[in-house]
Amino acid sequence: MGKVIPLSKDEIRKMELVCKLAARSLEYIGTFVKAGITTQELDQIVYDHTLSLGCEPACLGYHGYPKTICSSVNNIICHGLPDGTKLKNGDIINLDITHKKDGFFGDCSATFFVGEVSQKAKDVTQAALEARNLGIEMLRPGLTTGDIGFAIDKFITRKGFTTVKEIGGHGIGRKFHDEPFVPSYGKKGRGDILVPWTCLTVEPMVNEGSASIKEVDIPNSSIKYYETTDGKLSAQFEHTLLITDSGYQILTLP
Ligand code: MF3
Ligand code: CO
Numbered sequence: 001m002g003k004v005i006p007l008s009k010d011e012i013r014k015m016e017l018v019c020k021l022a023a024r025s026l027e028y029i030g031t032f033v034k035a036g037i038t039t040q041e042l043d044q045i046v047y048d049h050t051l052s053l054g055c056e057p058a059c060l061g062y063h064g065y066p067k068t069i070c071s072s073v074n075n076i077i078c079h080g081l082p083d084g085t086k087l088k089n090g091d092i093i094n095l096d097i098t099h100k101k102d103g104f105f106g107d108c109s110a111t112f113f114v115g116e117v118s119q120k121a122k123d124v125t126q127a128a129l130e131a132r133n134l135g136i137e138m139l140r141p142g143l144t145t146g147d148i149g150f151a152i153d154k155f156i157t158r159k160g161f162t163t164v165k166e167i168g169g170h171g172i173g174r175k176f177h178d179e180p181f182v183p184s185y186g187k188k189g190r191g192d193i194l195v196p197w198t199c200l201t202v203e204p205m206v207n208e209g210s211a212s213i214k215e216v217d218i219p220n221s222s223i224k225y226y227e228t229t230d231g232k233l234s235a236q237f238e239h240t241l242l243i244t245d246s247g248y249q250i251l252t253l254p
């Protein structure tokens with residue numbers, strides 16, 4: 001890994017603000033998740049909310065990505081493109097929101113239920129939430145990205161689910177996607193060492209069935225979206241975190 005440069009006090013304050021505002025938009029859009037609404041309508045609501053908070057929608061135009069949010073329904077793993085599809089009772093949907101303000105990025109996501117969902121949907125979603133939180137518990141200077149991935153994958157495997165290996169968390173701050181890569185699998189002590197006063201995301205993607213993924217092109221964009229190859233469910237939660245001198249601070253809290 002190249003050198004990651006610690007943030008100054010002023011830069012940390014900027015990260016705290018943009019991350020809080022991204023979390024507010026995520027909390028807000030959650031209240032609109034209901035059968036009958038389209039993912040395009042959710043996208044428009046977040047676009048307006050983002051501007052009302054004095055932020056820029058970071059995904060819009062990012063490597064040609066055409067929307068404000070990523071909306072990943074059921075078997076879509078991540079980067080799902082908002083469109084005219086209506087949500088229906090029993091769906092699960094991950095909504096992923098990234099704001100930019102004063103040159104800094106805040107990135108968070110959550111999986112929501114549409115009406116009453118199956119027990120399997122509840123289980124895979126709960127596992128993704130707990131895995132994300134266990135990964136976060138590993139954040140402190142001296143531990144590594146491998147320690148995070150190991151904790152996540154061990155937990156998910158014991159639950160009988162699988163983690164996506166090709167995509168994961170990332171350094172974030174002055175750039176949307178920076179080093180290090182934060183995998184959802186790994187070996188203790190391997191990977192990149194965590195550096196105090198830098199930020200990263202923890203965002204495991206958890207599949208109900210096979211871990212294998214199918215890449216799908218987005219027109220006029222180098223961003224791909226991903227779905228499960230077996231058509232089964234995938235769930236995800238994401239926070240942006242600051243590594244402190246002794247542990248971590250969750251930045252994407254409303
Ligand atoms: N928010 C996503 C992440 O967690 C990235 C989305 S990039 C986009 O890293 F272009 F697809 F929006
Ligand atoms: Co992210």
Ligand code: CO
Pocket residue numbers: 096097098107108109238
């Ligand atoms: Co995200």
